[in-house]
Amino acid sequence: MTDDTLRLACELALAARRRAAKRRRRASRGTAPDRPPPRRSPMQRRGDHHEAAALRLLVAQGLTLLARNLWCRAGEIDLVMREGDTLVFVEVRARAQTRFGGAAASIGREKQARLARAAAHWLPELARRHWRGAPPAARFDAVVFDAGHPQWLRGAFWLP
Template identity: 45%
Template sequence: MPWQLNLGSRKGADAENRALLFLRQQGLTLLHRNFACKTGEVDLVMLEHDTLVFIEVRSRSQVQFGNAASSIDRNKQHKIRKTAAVYLQKYRQHSHRICRFDAISIDNHDATGQNSLKWIKSAF
């Protein structure tokens, strides 16, 4: 059976939609969403001027276990880097670009349901 991406929860998709809207407002251009292969998955692949940006989107509704950004551990970072290498092999037209790994962290800070979105450039 061929490998396929198992898309996550609606909450995760909503967080990605919010992140995508925010990043587009900042001038980034979407190339791919949920690029996946056997090594892992990258939520958003975007261009900021000539820089290829691989973006991990994390959302947390409860902060007692840490904020959303802190959930991107070394193992997840390694998977994203390996997936980015596969992306560059598949889309050779971007192989000359400088690459950056960013994170979007969305945390619920209060009972009103207000979430904060933080863009962390060069997160790892």
């Protein structure tokens, strides 16, 4: 191994350590006891309300909550549920008015692709935690609120 190769390896390892430390600092920001929780906008609070209502609806139908608001670079999955041996990724959408197609119509191809990428990111971890490593059957559901009325769409979309 040459000196240049060794120096490059050390620089790469140091850069990786710095990135990991930065991620840890970023992750611990919200958990500091002296820091108040971040303020939520009225729209975010409305979204929280709809997610909670969707969760109540799905739990009443027999599903079990595994995780909420799983985030990665690809996107966010609102709710991850279990129905028997099926892993269910749930998108929650709400619209006050239906004149542009309603809440279900707002889950277009791009949103479906983002949800699929986020699900692919989280699937190995969820399988490890809840299915002993074996990848389960999975589906994408949606709970949509049109003018405040919830509707559960089982199998809202499928991947090609």
